[in-house]
Amino acid sequence: AARPVAGGARPPALDALLLNRDAKAVRSSKRVLCWLRQDLRTHDNAVLLAAAAAAREAEGVSVLPVFCFNPSTYAAKLPLTGEAKTGARRAQFMLESVSDLRERLRALGSDLLVAVGEPEVVLAELAGDAPAAVLTHGEACTEERDAERAVAKALLARCGNSALVRVEGGFTMYDERDLPFDLRAMNDVFTPVRGKVEKNCEVRQAYAEPASGELPLGGFAGAPGLGSELPSLEAIGVDPEAAAVARAAPHRLAALDFKGGESAALQRVKYYLWDTDKASTYFDTRNGMLGGDYSTKFEPWLSAGCLSPRHVYAELMKYEDNRVANKSTYWIRFELLWRDFFRWYAQKHGARIFMLSGPARRHAKWRADRALFERWVEGRTGVPLIDANMREMAATGFMSNRGRQNVASYLALSLGVDWRLGAEYFESALLGYDPASNWGNWAAAAGVTGGRVNKFNPTKQSRDYDKDGDYVRAWLPELKDVPAPFCHEPWRLTPQQQQEFGCVIGVDYPKPAGEVPVWSGESGGGRGGGRARARCAAAAMPAVGAKDPLEGVTDMHGFEVVRSDFVAEYGSAAVLLRHSKTGAELMSVSNDDENKTFGVVLRTPPKDSTGLPHILEHSVLCGSRKYPVKEPFVELIKSSLNTFLNAFTYPDRTCYPVASANLADFYNLVDVYMDAVFFPRLTPSVFQQGRTC
Ligand SMILES: Cc1cc2nc3c(=O)[nH]c(=O)nc-3n(C[C@H](O)[C@H](O)[C@H](O)COP(=O)(O)OP(=O)(O)OC[C@H]3O[C@@H](n4cnc5c(N)ncnc54)[C@H](O)[C@@H]3O)c2cc1C
CATH class of the missing domain: 1.10.579.10 (DNA Cyclobutane Dipyrimidine Photolyase, subunit A, domain 3)
Known part of the structure; x- marks a missing residue:
């Protein structure tokens, strides 16, 4: 199997991985349980690394990685539809992932205890009556947070000195702790969040996996259930008929034969980037629907935590250095940021997303x-x-x-x-x-x-x-x-x-x-x-052909997103940007109108009633630096396909808009018009002439 290439500093100390308070709780226990949930991997796994650090720091620390097939996740029905909460295919994928993780941990001299039962029961039982620390990656959504609370409560009840320690990070590409805003005040719209994150944050390095022998089982070596057969789908609560379907060969049209586990995940990354260079064409293929390679298909592995997004990021960076850096390679990171965004969004809004x-x-x-x-x-x-x-x-x-x-x-x-x-x-x-x-x-x-x-x-x-x-x-x-x-x-x-x-x-x-x-x-x-x-x-709502006006934009040319909105009355997506250096504002609007429109609006509040702004409006249209003819617009209009070309002076502003349904014509118009507005051939005689018009 492919081994991770993550290159983070290794081995990190306990204090670098945990808050002071949590590091203290771990140090006061000789028994550390790693409760693995949506982080079924050995690479870039801070839970395993924190346990390894605890074992390095003190003599006689025992470490046991644990996974629970929780009946309320695997044997339960959903409240509105009555569907299985975890469909048989995903249950099979999780079984495969757990099996692969166990193999990988065994290769490191550790193991994985796989239990069927409520985590609060299983973990409290394993923790026993002496102080124990249960490490787990903190989750974002309500149900998963409730499960954490139940475990914390059960540990406390079992032994007053046992504790649940939530390890931060691990699910997202950007670390929440590095965000330049408070999650509670995060914008609910993706584009401004993306702008801020990309400008202010760096993706932290992915951690390498623990070294062999760094996770000593110690006193857990004889734990009941360790080393036994993995449970069957039926044993974890999957309906037998559905289980049989899930075990069958994949459908002939299946996008991919998804196999659960970190090994398959790393293999897929290797395939998509290095073996086939598919990453370099992702932007153009990502809207496909048929076949395995139009998109990365990383999703199931990312969701089960078999794959760390920081590992994907690190590989993409390496790929950009060694092969090609283009819009496609950027766009994979862009999509991963969408994933981060939804995670933060869920944290911000809690139960309301449901x-x-x-x-x-x-x-x-x-x-x-x-x-x-x-x-x-x-x-x-x-x-x-x-x-x-x-x-x-x-x-x-x-x-x-x-x-x-x-x-x-x-x-x-x-x-x-x-x-x-x-x-x-x-x-x-x-x-x-x-x-x-x-x-x-x-x-x-x-x-x-x-x-x-x-x-x-x-x-x-x-x-x-x-x-x-x-x-x-x-x-x-x-x-x-x-x-x-x-x-x-x-x-x-x-x-x-x-x-x-x-x-x-x-x-x-x-x-x-x-x-x-x-x-x-x-x-x-x-x-x-x-x-x-x-x-x-x-x-039920207006039909919309409006794309994100910033879709495909990778260079913002010094502009920052101020606001991004959908304007229902016009069926348009709108983004307001501001140029950091000059303060110039740019509004970009997208809808399904065939016209392409561009306009410059200047503030021209008058000082008196001489009509100066209006005279200037006319004067700028009398030839420019690049087009020094007397009436460039009269010439232009003769051959242009424009659908709108005008200028107006309002009491406080002057506007110069152009529109055309033809792209080449549109750019011509913009070029001539902008040269007129910003570089007019404004001589005293032109001005005098305008004044007398
Ligand atoms: C109604 C609906 C439900 C969805 N449910 C899920 C879900 O349960 N789990 C899930 O991971 N994604 C979900 N998505 C997002 C997206 O459709 C899938 O992540 C993507 O199609 C998976 O295929 P891929 O791995 O080939 O993606 P790629 O196109 O290759 O993208 C790379 C990765 O970026 C992330 N990503 C891409 N688009 C999104 C997005 N819109 N939101 C969040 N992350 C994104 C995923 O992690 C994905 O694996 C949902 C989208 C919609 C519209």
Whole structure:
């Protein structure tokens, strides 16, 4: 198996890993239990390293790593849907991860005790009656925090001197302790948070794994259960029928044959970066839906903690130094920062991310339509992009990010179904379920986070991201002979075509569950290849084609994000930036209008009533440094495709806007106009002439 390459200072001292108070608690115990949960790895694992440091510092310290298959996680049902809280596939992935971790710990001269039971019972029993310290990475979400409290309480009850020690960090790429803001006051919108973090923080070095012999089992060597067989899926609470499916060979269309464990995780990183250079094209492929390599597929390993994001970061840095540094390699880090963001967001908002009105306390009418929800789950909504993705999820436990955005938007915004049902279904079915990322993304999709709301038009999305229909046809055999574009909107087939393509709507493939998501735009039509406006008939919220205006921007040219918002009235995403040196403000707005618009606005408050600002407005349009002709705009307009070109003087400001649907024309206009505004050929005679006009 690949070994980690993390290069952090080794071995770190206890004081470098823990707060004073916690280091003291560990030092006062000769028995240290490492309670591993979503950190199933030996590399970059501060819990293991803190235990190793304690054993180095004092004679006779015994260390036992422990993992518990908690029945309230593995044998329980979710409250709204009744789905298994941990679906069989993820349970299998976790079993594999635990098995791999045990092998790796054994290779270091340690072991892993694998128990089936409540952690508070298992750990208190193992801690016994002499002082013991239980080390664990602190978790972010309510349920996991409750489990920590239960363990702390049980330890205290068992032996007054035993303690639970929460080790910080370990889950995110950026360490929360380095953030330049208080989490409680964190902006709820990603872009400004990203701006601040990227500007002010550095990713800490990943730790190397403990050296062989650094985790002495000592007195724990004979602990009951140590060395016994791993439990079966059934023994940890998985339904036997589902367990059999989870153990079977992966579906032939599965994006990847995901194997749990750190060894497979490190192998995947190696494959994606070093063996295939896929990391260097990630930006262009990341919206794909078919196959293993359009995205990293790190998710299940990151969520189980088999892979440290800091290790990924370190590898990306090395890759950039040795192979290529481009937008794609940056974008993987960008996505990992999204993951960090949702973790911090969950910490900030606590239980609210699980509530119907969300952190934004947005109260809307949601449908509790069970039948509609079931159709969505089973991939029978009659909307191919949604159905294909849902069937992929059910058959494999994975779905692309593009798919997730669409199915979530469709359930919550198009069908108006209680979004928590969808989030629960994902919680059950996803291999890479992570509470903060899942519930945070769902709340965002449902429009209850306070961030931008994207209502996707699945027909447009299907045509944009699955142009030839390969993805929908692969997952929907009913449509296998239906050509594009009909496979994206089969309700448009005439009765004859339905016969011809062997797909009768309402018989072979369902009629759409909601109103049909019409997409009337044709790529390449209109001026400058612009696109017609999307019409989304099922309207719970306005249809939006607005991208993040900063998407793809890697160099901010000295600007900082001040605010980022979605303006529902205009269906536009807007970002306000400020230039750090000059204070110049820049507002960038994105929507699905085919026009590209640019304007400069200058403050021109008048000192008197001579009309000077208006005279100046006219004067600047009489030739410039680069275009020293008398009337550049008269010349320009003759051949320009502009859709707007004007200048106005208000009582306190002067504006110079231009617009065109043609990109080349747009840049020409901007060039001529900006030269006029900033470098006018403003001679006394031009001014006099303007004054007398
Ligand atoms: C409704 C919904 C539910 C989701 N549920 C989860 C979940 O339970 N667990 C989870 O890890 N991600 C979740 N995501 C985020 C994202 O879809 C997955 O992380 C990504 O698709 C996994 O594939 P990948 O590893 O190939 O990602 P890549 O595209 O290769 O991205 C690399 C990594 O960046 C992180 N990442 C990327 N996008 C996001 C995002 N939007 N939010 C948080 N992290 C991100 C992930 O850790 C991912 O592995 C969800 C997104 C949506 C819209």
